[in-house]
Each structure stands twice: as structure tokens, then as C-alpha cells.
Amino acid sequence: MHDLNNLYTDYAELYAIIADDRDFEYELTQMEVFKLDSSSTFVELFAGPAYHSTTLKTMGWDGNIIAIDISKAMENIAKKRGFSGNYLCSDAITALSTITQAQVICIPRYSIVLVDHDYVKQLFNVIANALCNDGCFFIEIHKDSVVNEQALICGDWENLDIYRREVKKQGITIECLWPFTTDVVDAEKNILDMSVKITKTDDSGKQDEFIFNSREHLYSRTTLDNFASEARLVPAPDLNFDTSDGHFIAYKKKSNSAVDSDYFKTLREKALNRIFDLSTNETQSKLIEKSGLDVEHHDSPLSLHVYNLL
Ligand SMILES: C[S@@+](CC[C@H](N)C(=O)[O-])C[C@H]1O[C@@H](n2cnc3c(N)ncnc32)[C@H](O)[C@@H]1O
Known part of the structure; x- marks a missing residue:
């Protein structure tokens, strides 16, 4: 079994094919990015293939676009797929600490589960510092019906729309089961090991199977609200929105007078x-x-x- 980091480095191309399954234009419209002028900055954290940033550019948005990810392989793939903004290949906290006056900062696709509580706490503070006064932060989590206050650790994973995905590309079929298995590591801290199984089948029926282990730190909405409040970010429920298989929560930077x-x-x-x-x-x-x-x-x-x- 591989560590999940391998999926984001050695097998980054595989991730980029499987995860290209959303309506990025819809998500950006909900974040109200297209209403912003060219002096605005949009930041995508844990960007991976940088789908959102690349879509923004393709749609003709001419503001400042910054994608941040720790994997060099992801940066290469993003650029190969048309990303043309500023890609910072670095740890999220380190890179974001250099940014000020961002209008929108987003963390799509449950990437927050890859980092632990102490990291998230610090990250939310850095996000609050990087946002301009009326700036907004969007974070995607699983729908509340799956990961909620009562059933954090034993979510109904097999019923998630994202559980089984199949992509056909150039005669190759890729099937992804996520999670393939789950194993509780620490029930109190909501830490799970989830394995991810990816099967690649070519035209001749030849199969390659890859299994990755993903250590995930699950966060409920309440936990995220608490981190946000400590960082002086306030919920902006009018801007929350659902995606095909997730839910984006919005937070605004608290005004100085508040x-x-x-x-x-x-x-x-x-x-x-x-x-x-x-x-x-x-x-x-x-x-x-x-x-x-x-x-x-x-x-x-x-x-x-x-x-x-x-
Ligand atoms: C789920 S993937 C990419 C998600 C992508 N935004 C999407 O919408 O599909 C998570 C990404 O987070 C990156 N990552 C993990 N830990 C990180 C950290 N501490 N700082 C920056 N990037 C990190 C990985 O390299 C990986 O590309």
C-alpha cells in the first residue's frame, strides 16, 4: 500500500484525471469571484491540479490568481493543463503568510482533512491575515448529513456520491473507490485511515491496481466555526452553497470596528x-x-x- 502523498506526487496525473469531475464554473460563480475587478486577488489553497484557478483564467477573469500546493508534480500538471497564474509550490501556511489583501481564499474538495487540528488552527489565523477587509474564505467539507456532530467518525461513506467514480480516457478506464476501507485511528480526535483503490484497465483488459492510505482528520462544521471565531472570521451563511458531493462554508473577515x-x-x-x-x-x-x-x-x-x- 502507498501513502496518499504518493497520489499527489508520483501518481499526480492519475489524481488529476479522477478529480476533474465537478462544475468549477458554478463553484466560482457561487463564490462571487466573477463580480470582482482586476485589482482583486483569488487564492486557491491545497490547489493540486488547480482546476478552479485554471477555469477562472479560461473564463477571462483578469484579477491576480495564486495557487498554493506543496507538490511539485501537481504544479507541473497544473501548468500542463493550462494554469497560467502564480503557482507557489510550498506548504500552505508558509506561502499564505506572504500574501495580503486577498479577496477570496478557497480550500476545495475536503483537502482540510489532510492536516491536523493544530495546523488548521494556525492556517485559519493566516487566512484571516491574508484576507482584505471584506474578503471571504470558502472551505468545502462533506455534506452535514454524512459528517455531522453525532456521526463524525462513522459517516455513511459508501452512500457518498463520490464513493465510486469511473473515468474513460483514451482507451483507458480508471475506477476509483474512495474510501475503499476505513479504519478508526483515534475516535476522540476523529482521525481515520481511509484506503483509496484505483484500478486502471486498458483496451486489452490489462489491469493495474493501486491502493493508497489516506490519514484523514475529520472536521465538523462546529469545529471549523470555532477555529474561524478564534481567527476573527465570522460565518457568512448567505454565501454557503452545495456542490455535487460536498458543501462549501463561507466565512468573512470581521470588520475592524466589530x-x-x-x-x-x-x-x-x-x-x-x-x-x-x-x-x-x-x-x-x-x-x-x-x-x-x-x-x-x-x-x-x-x-x-x-x-x-x-
Ligand atoms: C485533495 S488534493 C487536491 C485538491 C484540489 N484542490 C481539488 O479540488 O481537487 C490535496 C492537495 O493538497 C496538497 N497538500 C497536502 N498538504 C499540504 C500542505 N501542508 N500545504 C500545501 N499543500 C498541501 C497535496 O499535494 C494535494 O495536491
């Missing part, structure tokens, strides 16, 4: 709690008594009634 008001509210609460905690038991009791709260059942942090007395 960040400031949240920041000062938290600071005020922290300061008042500190004052309350530092006061003597007698003062605390008096304050609570004055506020009309039940002393027995009052816990720190300080309630709003007590704030108003201070």
Missing part, C-alpha cells in the same frame, strides 16, 4: 471580574446582596446585575 467592540467588551468583563475577585468576601457578599441575587447560588464570574452596581 473586532474592537468585542475586544473592549471582553476587556471590560475581565477587569470587572478581577475587581470582584480581589475584593474581600464581605464586600463581595454586600455587592451580591445589593444586586438582589441569591448569595448561596452566586458563582464568580460576576453577573451583569453586579456589574451595574460597580
Whole structure:
């Protein structure tokens, strides 16, 4: 069995054939990229063959296009397939850290499962920094009916539309089963090993079979919302949309004024709690008594009634 990274390096061409199965123009329209002018920047993370970036260019969009992927083989394939923007062959966090004022940043096709929680946390912060003020971030995950809060790890994988794909090209048939098998690695952290089976059959019936193992970190919408909130990104549900076999969630960068008001509210609460905690038991009791709260059942942090007395 090969590691999945092999699919993105030694067998990148195979991935590019199998994964070319979506309506990229529709996805870009939903991301409202065609409404942006030529001074805007579009960034595709974990780009692989860079289908979205290449479609954008083919459709005549003349803004700044940046694709980022760690695999040199993917960069070569993207260029062979017509990509003509700026392809940064690098780790996503490293490359994105050099970018500012992006209007749209996207992560298509569940690529986020390839990286662990610490990485995603850091990546969301870098995304927030790279976006311009009204910029938007789109991330594709499995539909909630498959990977949801209750059934994260034991999703109904065989019923996914993406489970079996078959492509015929130049006398060759390629069948892909994804996942072919699943094996729970860590149920608490939602880590799974999924094997991917790809069978190549030529005209004469000769078959080649490849099996790759993919270590996947599954993320629920709530987990992603939490990372987003820590990075000061807010959900933009009006821009969410479904694809043939996935769901894109949209986040907007919080405006500076919203960040400031949240920041000062938290600071005020922290300061008042500190004052309350530092006061003597007698003062605390008096304050609570004055506020009309039940002393027995009052816990720190300080309630709003007590704030108003201070
Ligand atoms: C599922 S594939 C490509 C998905 C592609 N965007 C699509 O829509 O089909 C995931 C890609 O992520 C890349 N990748 C994995 N880890 C990465 C990292 N830390 N930084 C950048 N790219 C990474 C792999 O090389 C691979 O090309």
C-alpha cells in the first residue's frame, strides 16, 4: 500500500484525471469571484491540479490568481493543463503568510482533512491575515448529513456520491473507490485511515491496481466555526452553497470596528471580574446582596446585575 502523498506526487496525473469531475464554473460563480475587478486577488489553497484557478483564467477573469500546493508534480500538471497564474509550490501556511489583501481564499474538495487540528488552527489565523477587509474564505467539507456532530467518525461513506467514480480516457478506464476501507485511528480526535483503490484497465483488459492510505482528520462544521471565531472570521451563511458531493462554508473577515467592540467588551468583563475577585468576601457578599441575587447560588464570574452596581 502507498501513502496518499504518493497520489499527489508520483501518481499526480492519475489524481488529476479522477478529480476533474465537478462544475468549477458554478463553484466560482457561487463564490462571487466573477463580480470582482482586476485589482482583486483569488487564492486557491491545497490547489493540486488547480482546476478552479485554471477555469477562472479560461473564463477571462483578469484579477491576480495564486495557487498554493506543496507538490511539485501537481504544479507541473497544473501548468500542463493550462494554469497560467502564480503557482507557489510550498506548504500552505508558509506561502499564505506572504500574501495580503486577498479577496477570496478557497480550500476545495475536503483537502482540510489532510492536516491536523493544530495546523488548521494556525492556517485559519493566516487566512484571516491574508484576507482584505471584506474578503471571504470558502472551505468545502462533506455534506452535514454524512459528517455531522453525532456521526463524525462513522459517516455513511459508501452512500457518498463520490464513493465510486469511473473515468474513460483514451482507451483507458480508471475506477476509483474512495474510501475503499476505513479504519478508526483515534475516535476522540476523529482521525481515520481511509484506503483509496484505483484500478486502471486498458483496451486489452490489462489491469493495474493501486491502493493508497489516506490519514484523514475529520472536521465538523462546529469545529471549523470555532477555529474561524478564534481567527476573527465570522460565518457568512448567505454565501454557503452545495456542490455535487460536498458543501462549501463561507466565512468573512470581521470588520475592524466589530473586532474592537468585542475586544473592549471582553476587556471590560475581565477587569470587572478581577475587581470582584480581589475584593474581600464581605464586600463581595454586600455587592451580591445589593444586586438582589441569591448569595448561596452566586458563582464568580460576576453577573451583569453586579456589574451595574460597580
Ligand atoms: C485533495 S488534493 C487536491 C485538491 C484540489 N484542490 C481539488 O479540488 O481537487 C490535496 C492537495 O493538497 C496538497 N497538500 C497536502 N498538504 C499540504 C500542505 N501542508 N500545504 C500545501 N499543500 C498541501 C497535496 O499535494 C494535494 O495536491
